[in-house]
Every structure is written in C-alpha cells, then in structure tokens.
Amino acid sequence: xxxxxxxxxxxxxxxxxxxxxxxxxxxxxxxxxxxxxxxxxxxxxxxxxxxxxxxxxxxxxxxxxxxxxxxxxxxxxxxxxxxxxxxxxxxxxxxxxxxxxxxxxxxxxxxxxxxxxxxxxxxxxxxxxxxxxxxxxxxxxxxxxxxxxxxxxxxxxxxxxxxxxxxxxxxxxxxxxxxxxxxxxxxxxxxxxxxxxxxxxxxxxxxxxxxxxxxxxxxxxxxxxxxxxxxxxxxxxxxxxxxxxxxxxxxxxxxxxxxxxxxxxxxxxxxxxxxxxxxxxxxxxxxxxxxxxxxxxxxxxxxxxxxxxxxxxxxxxxxxxxxxxxxxxxxxxxxxxxxxxxxxxxxxxxxxxxxxxxxxxxxxxxxxxxxxxxxxxxxxxxxxxxxxxxxxxxxxxxxxxxxxxxxxxxxxxxxxxxxxxxxxxxxxxxxxxxxxxxxxxxxxxxxxxxxxxxxxxxx
Ligand code: GDP
Numbered sequence: 001x002x003x004x005x006x007x008x009x010x011x012x013x014x015x016x017x018x019x020x021x022x023x024x025x026x027x028x029x030x031x032x033x034x035x036x037x038x039x040x041x042x043x044x045x046x047x048x049x050x051x052x053x054x055x056x057x058x059x060x061x062x063x064x065x066x067x068x069x070x071x072x073x074x075x076x077x078x079x080x081x082x083x084x085x086x087x088x089x090x091x092x093x094x095x096x097x098x099x100x101x102x103x104x105x106x107x108x109x110x111x112x113x114x115x116x117x118x119x120x121x122x123x124x125x126x127x128x129x130x131x132x133x134x135x136x137x138x139x140x141x142x143x144x145x146x147x148x149x150x151x152x153x154x155x156x157x158x159x160x161x162x163x164x165x166x167x168x169x170x171x172x173x174x175x176x177x178x179x180x181x182x183x184x185x186x187x188x189x190x191x192x193x194x195x196x197x198x199x200x201x202x203x204x205x206x207x208x209x210x211x212x213x214x215x216x217x218x219x220x221x222x223x224x225x226x227x228x229x230x231x232x233x234x235x236x237x238x239x240x241x242x243x244x245x246x247x248x249x250x251x252x253x254x255x256x257x258x259x260x261x262x263x264x265x266x267x268x269x270x271x272x273x274x275x276x277x278x279x280x281x282x283x284x285x286x287x288x289x290x291x292x293x294x295x296x297x298x299x300x301x302x303x304x305x306x307x308x309x310x311x312x313x314x315x316x317x318x319x320x321x322x323x324x325x326x327x328x329x330x331x332x333x334x335x336x337x338x339x340x341x342x343x344x345x346x347x348x349x350x351x352x353x354x355x356x357x358x359x360x361x362x363x364x365x366x367x368x369x370x371x372x373x374x375x376x377x378x379x380x381x382x383x384x385x386x387x388x389x390x391x392x393x394x395x396x397x398x399x400x401x402x403x404x405x406x407x408x409x410x411x412x413x414x415x416x417x418x419x420x421x422x423x424x425x426x427x428x429x430x431x432x433x434x435x436x437x438x439x440x441x442x443x444x445x446x447x448x449x450x451x452x453x454x455x456x457x458x459x
Contacts, residue, residue, distance in 0.1 A: 065265035066279035069154065069162040070098030071183060072114075074139070074176025075107040076200050077169035079247070083255045084168075086113040095263055097162075099153050101183075103142060103175045104131030120153050122146040122179075132174035136213045139178025140457050147186045154187075163279040165195045166262075167225070171217045172202030172210030181220040181457060194226040194283055198258065201354070201426065203234035203243045208433045212454075215430030218423075219449050220456040227286035227415065229258075230293060230354035232422055257296045257353065261411050264367050264401045275380060277367050277399035285365040285397055288416035291423070291448070293354040293361075295412040297346035299339065301374050301405075340368055340379025341386065343410040348387060352414065360418030361391040366398035370408030375400035392418065423448050430454045 072081030078100040088096040102108050103123040111119065121129060123142035132138040143150070165187050169176025180197055187195045199218060202210035221228055231254055237246040264277040286292060344366055348358055364387045368380055380398050388396040391414065431453055 065095065066163045066262050066282055067161050068096050068098075068262050069157070069159060069165045070096060071150075071154065071165065071167045072098065072100035073167055073169040073179045073183065074102055074173055075104065075170065076173070076247075077167070077176045077180075078102055078107055078111055078114075078119075080168045080198070080200075080251050080254055082111040082113050083251055084259065087255055087259050089113060093263065093266060095266060097157055099150075099157055101143075101150055101153075101175075101179065102131070103127050103129075103139065105129035107131070118153065118157060120150055122149065132178070134172075134209055134213060135174045136178035136217055136457065139173075139175040140182050141178070142175075143179035143182040147182060150183060151186060151190065159191065159193075162191075162193055164193050164283065165191065166198055167195070168198040168200075170200040170202070171214035171221075172200075172206060173213065177213045177217040178457060181217065181224045184221060184224040188224065188226075194286065195224075196286065197221050197225040197228045198254070199228055199230050201230055201232045201234070201422065203237060204425075204429065205234070206243060208429055211426050211429040212433040215426050215454045216457050218426075219454055220458060222290065222449060223456070223459075225289075227289055228291050230291055230420075232354050235351065235355045235422070254353070257294050257411055260296075260369050260401070260409055261294070261367060261413065264369070264399065266401075275377060275399035277365065277397065277401065281397045281399070282365060282413075285363045285395070285413055285415050288362045290362075290416040291354065291420065292413060292415045293352040293356055293358075293417055293420070295347035295350060295352045295358075295414065296410065297343045297350060298407050298409045299343055300407055301371060336374055336376035337379035337382065339374070339408070340376050340410070341383045343368070343408060344383035344387065344412060347410045347412040348390070348414070354417075354420055354422060356414075356417050356420035356422065358414050358417070359390060359392060361414035362393040362416035362418070363395040364388075364391055364393075364397070364415065365413040366396065367401060367411045367413075368399075368408065369401040369403050369411070370405055372402040374408045375402060387412065418447065420448065427454055 070081040070084055072078040081098050081100055084096050085098060088094065098114070099118040099120055100108060100111060100114050101120045101122060103121070103126075105121055106129075108119040108121060123132065123138075123146065126138070126142055132142065167180050167183055167187075169180045171177050171180075180199070184195050184197060199214075199221065202214050204211060218228070218230075231250070233243050233246070233250060236250050236253060237243055261282070264282070265279065352358070366380065366384050366387055368375055368383075377400075380400060384396045384398045387398075388394055393416075427449070434454065
C-alpha cells in the first residue's frame with residue numbers, strides 16, 4: 001500500500017505535481033501495486049469534472065505527460081520506432097514503449113534498440129520471412145490472420161498506463177501499408193485510448209505503385225484511426241538526393257518533432273512548465289480525426305543566457321540552427337515575447353511534415369520547449385492568438401516544456417486539415433493507376449477523400 005497517494009488533493013490542477021510533493025514520479029510508476037490501482041479508482045471520477053474517457057493511470061494520479069505505445073509496422077515504421085525508443089533510452093525518460101511488426105525477417109534483424117522479443121515476425125507460413133514486397137493487400141490479409149499474436153505482444157509489453165497508441169508505417173510499401181489499418185481497427189476494438197497513425201508518404205519518383213498503395217492505405221486508415229499524422233518524403237528530400245539516401249536524415253526530422261511533442265508535460269530537472277501541455281490537450285487537439293501536419297522551428301538562446309550544461313534533449317538539433325542563428329541574433333535580442341511569436345510563425349509558415357494549406361486546419365496546438373527563462377508566457381499567448389487568426393477553427397491549445405538546453409524549439413500541430421495539394425496529387429496518380437470502379441466512401445472523417453474513386457483496402 002502507498003497510503004499517501006490516496007490522500008492527495010482531489011481537485012487537480014496543471015501544476016499538481018509541484019503542489020503535491022508526496023506524489024513523486026517514482027511512486028506513480030510502481031505499476032501493479034495496490035496503492036497505485038486505488039489512486040486510479042479514486043481519481044478518475046473527480047478529474048476536473050471531465051469525461052473519464054482516455055484518462056490513464058498517470059493522468060489520474062496527476063502526472064499528465066503522455067505515454068505513447070508505438071507500433072512500428074514494416075521497414076520504415078520499424079526503423080522510426082527503433083529511433084524513438086533509442087531516444088527515450090538515451091534520455092532515460094521512459095515515456096515511450098513499443099513493438100515492431102514485419103513480414104521480412106532481415107528488416108527486423110537490422111534494428112538496434114527494440115528488444116528481440118518485441119520484434120514480431122508475421123506471415124511466416126505464407127512468405128517465409130521474406131516480406132510481401134509491395135503487395136499491401138497481402139500485408140493486410142496476413143495482419144488480419146495474425147492480429148491476435150500482435151495484440152498479445154502489445155499486451156505483454158504493457159498498456160496499463162498508456163495514453164495513446166501510435167502506429168508508424170511507410171504507406172507506399174506492402175506490410176506497413178496493408179497492416180496499419182487492420183491493426184488500428186483491432187486496437188480500437190480492444191482499447192479505449194486513441195489510436196493514431198504516423199504515415200510516411202512515398203515520393204512520386206518511387207513509382208506509381210507506391211502512390212497507389214499509399215492512396216488506398218490512407219483512404220482506409222482515415223476511417224480507422226483517431227487521427228493520422230503525415231510526413232511527406234518528397235517534400236523533405238533535397239534536390240537531387242535520392243529518397244533512399246535521405247532516409248536517416250528524414251527519420252531524424254520525424255523523431256525530433258514528435259519526440260518533443262510527445263514528451264511535453266514530462267517533469268524534468270526544472271519541474272513541469274508554467275503552462276503544461278498535458279496528454280488530454282494533445283488528445284483533444286486530435287479529436288476531430290482526419291489528417292494532421294506538424295511544423296517546427298528552432299533558435300538558440302541569446303549567448304549570455306546560454307546554459308552551462310546543455311542537456312541531450314535538443315542538442316541534436318544544433319546543426320539545423322547554425323545557419324539561422326546568425327540572422328536572428330539582432331532580431332530577437334532580449335525580447336523573449338517577440339522571439340516566441342517569431343518562432344511560432346516560422347514553425348507554421350515553414351516546411352510542415354505534410355506541406356498543406358494551414359488555413360484549413362480545424363485545431364492547433366503550440367508547444368514551446370526550452371530553458372525556463374526563455375519560455376515567455378505572454379509570447380505563447382500572443383502566438384496562440386496569431387495561430388487562431390490564421391486557421392479555420394478557433395481551438396488553439398498551447399503551453400511550454402522546460403528543458404535544459406541552449407535552444408528554444410517550437411512545435412505547432414495543425415490538426416484535421418481540409419486541403420493538402422499533395423494528397424490530391426497522390427489520389428490523382430492512384431486514380432490513373434487503378435482500373436477498378438468507383439465505390440462511395442463510407443467514411444466521414446475527411447472530405448478530401450469523398451470524390452475520389454480509389455477503393456480502400458477494406459471497408
Ligand atoms: P514495408 O516494409 O513493406 O512496410 O515497406 P516500407 O516500410 O519499406 O515502405 C515503403 C515506403 O516507405 C517507401 O515509400 C519508402 O520511401 C518509405 N521508406 C522506407 N524506409 C524509410 C525510412 O527509413 N524513412 C522514411 N522516411 N521513409 C522510408
């Protein structure tokens with residue numbers, strides 16, 4: 001028993017952890033103890049009067065940072081999830097957990113961090129560990145046949161304190177493209193936590209089959225997942241660079257953005273932020289479904305404020321900043337408010353994970369990460385207003401994330417976007433590629449797919 005946990009104040013505020021010292025992260029993270037369970041039961045019905053849906057143990061106990069369960073599906077998904085887990089291991093944060101699933105043995109063997117027992121090979125009797133190539137219908141079929149094994153592996157790793165699931169996959173291939181919507185449907189059947197997808201779009205140069213696969217997969221995923229983040233390989237590779245040689249760099253970009261987003265609210269050396277972005281805010285931002293894109297910008301702190309001990313957290317982004325650093329020193333100076341606003345504008349107007357018309361976004365979330373001195377409250381509020389003026393909806397959430405770093409990083413989530421030329425282009429290529437007849441879309445989550453004659457993988 002852990003009696004002090006039960007007598008915590010009933011009304012939770014965003015800064016509960018500071019105000020209730022008895023509630024330490026160590027204590028909360030003793031899964032399975034009686035006291036732990038008790039806290040969960042006591043708190044869920046009094047959680048700020050909110051719906052208790054999607055409230056996990058760590059939220060219920062006043063510890064709001066998001067716990068994500070990643071499933072890396074196929075080669076691209078596996079590599080990216082391996083990177084998320086290795087970032088987590090390096091930082092010692094224990095925010096992420098996950099498994100990887102593939103029909104190709106060699107892809108699974110090539111990973112570095114995911115424990116061997118969490119690398120799940122499916123379709124062995126059908127493709128003998130050689131993968132399904134670009135046949136995403138085979139990927140879907142094998143996943144459907146073996147979904148119980150995948151669900152058991154997820155269960156074994158542990159889902160008791162998870163806030164959301166995130167399936168990561170390249171949508172142009174076979175295994176991840178076909179398996180992702182099948183698994184999303186199954187997870188939603190079993191768990192009440194939201195199921196998100198992080199999908200990688202193929203570059204047109206990879207060929208029409210990849211675009212066709214991605215269009216069909218995406219059309220199916222939109223109806224199964226609670227929200228779908230997209231990353232467009234073609235928008236991110238450099239001129240003249242092949243997609244393949246760009247993979248490592250692109251994956252770094254992905255893990256950097258989503259790593260910051262999904263760690264927001266996590267108490268660090270500086271405690272939790274003044275304006276915490278907790279998991280329920282991320283979940284509410286994504287509630288509308290459809291497609292979501294993410295913007296990102298970074299700037300160094302002015303030199304006299306530079307921290308002596310630079311944390312590992314944002315150091316890896318140093319290289320991206322060096323060019324801009326010089327240009328911005330004069331502009332930003334001591335004006336932290338202006339600096340935050342400028343960074344948020346740059347994140348939203350710069351290259352998004354899926355380039356699109358940001359003004360069609362239904363909701364947004366603004367997250368500013370950096371040393372506490374730089375996290376200007378007024379700047380965040382003003383930046384939120386600016387985002388609100390520039391998107392279709394009025395819901396803009398935001399907050400800060402104090403970390404020990406020489407850099408200030410901004411992540412802007414633009415959720416449920418209404419128009420992305422890249423998706424139209426993809427659907428157009430796919431339409432030309434297929435000979436099947438038009439079937440009406442039963443989905444309602446994104447109007448972008450309504451008029452298209454691309455058949456989903458399944459309905
Ligand atoms: P699967 O193993 O059958 O699921 O297929 P892949 O995961 O290889 O998916 C193929 C698609 O993912 C293609 O569009 C590739 O360009 C893309 N892809 C493969 N590996 C990576 C990677 O490491 N990073 C990124 N960003 N894209 C990748």
